[in-house]
Amino acid sequence: MLVIRDDNAVVGVNKNHHPNRQRFTAAHELGHYLLHGKAAHIFVDASPVFFRDEQSSEGTKTQEIEANTFAAELLMPEAALKEILSSKPVDIYDEDEMADLAKRLKVSVQALTIRLAKLGLVSV
Numbered sequence: 001m002l003v004i005r006d007d008n009a010v011v012g013v014n015k016n017h018h019p020n021r022q023r024f025t026a027a028h029e030l031g032h033y034l035l036h037g038k039a040a041h042i043f044v045d046a047s048p049v050f051f052r053d054e055q056s057s058e059g060t061k062t063q064e065i066e067a068n069t070f071a072a073e074l075l076m077p078e079a080a081l082k083e084i085l086s087s088k089p090v091d092i093y094d095e096d097e098m099a100d101l102a103k104r105l106k107v108s109v110q111a112l113t114i115r116l117a118k119l120g121l122v123s124v
């Protein structure tokens with residue numbers, strides 16, 4: 001979760017979640033803070049509560065996509081992925097290879113799969 005009120009911001013993660021999920025959550029909330037936090041006096045991003053002053057639900061959906069994209073770029077930079085894959089290509093259908101790469105990057109296999117597909121680095 002992220003709560004911004006005026007000049008104060010707090011990010012919280014669930015300690016019971018897997019560390020990879022905690023990292024993605026923190027990166028996602030950092031994305032909200034940097035991309036959207038300045039536009040609102042009060043901004044709350046916490047399931048099941050989402051509140052942004054003067055935001056439509058469509059605007060909220062767009063912000064979620066942008067925060068997820070920010071998190072993916074922060075945790076799995078395109079240049080780093082290209083360098084890794086240039087020395088050792090990964091087969092997206094090989095569960096062991098994907099698990100190894102995800103572990104190296106400290107992300108979930110799901111997040112890695114989406115990132116690789118979006119970058120066009122693998123075919124799905």
Ligand SMILES: [Zn+2]
Pocket residue numbers: 028032045063064067
């Ligand atoms: Zn969010």
